[in-house]
Amino acid sequence: HFWITLYSPFPKFGITYMLDDIIIGYYDSERKLHLVRGNTTEDDDTFVVVQLAWSLNEHSLSSSLTGLDVHQILIHCEMLDNMESGQITAKGATGGSTVVELHFLNRKTTFSSSFHTKTVQPVLRLLQYHYENFYYSLCMETLKGYLKKRGNQVNRKVKPRVRLIQKANSDSGGFRVSCLATGFYPRHINLTLFRDKQSVADHEITGGDLLPNADGTYQMRKSLEIRAADKHKYTCSATHLSLDNKLDVTLGN
Incomplete structure (x- = not known):
């Protein structure tokens, strides 16, 4: 280009x-x-x-x-x-x-x-x-x-590092659950949040922009607001060319 x-x-x-x-x-x-x-x-x-x-x-x-x-x-x-x-x-x-x-x-x-x-x-x-x-x-x-x-x-392939993070939200009294994938190349990645094995609807998700890292790799974050009393199980799933299988990370693991 x-x-x-x-x-x-x-x-x-x-x-x-x-x-x-x-x-x-x-x-x-x-x-x-x-x-x-x-x-x-x-x-x-x-x-x-x-x-x-x-x-x-x-x-x-x-x-x-x-x-x-x-x-x-x-x-x-x-x-x-x-x-x-x-x-x-x-x-x-x-x-x-x-x-x-x-x-x-x-x-x-x-x-x-x-x-x-x-x-x-x-x-x-x-x-x-x-x-x-x-x-x-x-x-x-x-x-x-x-x-x-x-x-x-x-043509290089660099595996993403994936984390699922929960932080208290002082404004709502609930929590923000964030799925973060970083350090991957090439840039195309599929990052999905699951609630009890069902994908979370897009309108509930914030973020999702692809951002560059200083080393030439990329990162993506998707977040979800939940109530303090929420007892659902949340999982972050990533598929990428560098991975043989999808990578799943469950909150608390």
Whole structure:
């Protein structure tokens, strides 16, 4: 994934580029500063990535727009499981809303825009030419290179640490039961609270947001308010790619 954002008073042109959810690096146009993050080697294709992003900015989907102080571009290249090249997607946004979107695959382009068709047609023809002859192959080769160097990072599996916690709630006089899973990778996890072997209804649950940890793993917490006299049995269940079977933790165990 390549996030390209332009805004003031920050750098006129800034790039954050990622492999899946791992930040590979950052480029600052004001200081001409390029920072590489994570496990990397001196032969990383950082120059290629910066040149790609800069070229895409110069011929961006939003280049037909004028008078914008802020705009963002997302360029997303996909590699299929068999290492075949997939789709490349480019989106242009202003004011937090997508205004132009392009998809390119098998030398075919699909395009949508909130602007009048005649306004963007010249830009679309130019973009299709560049995607067919330069951007698509360059983006895919760059992605293959990073997958070769960083494959162990993006394909790693780290088991979650799961706890079920009960704390007194002074406001209600009851308790808050919280199911916490942390330290897991990849990011997808199924976390469920059970009451007497029946899943608790979603409208009773608070939380559930996926949050990042400083070490590149993730955490999720789901909570439930219960009465002081509650005698039900509560269980937290987690399923994750790193686990052979689901992991159950019962309150009090």
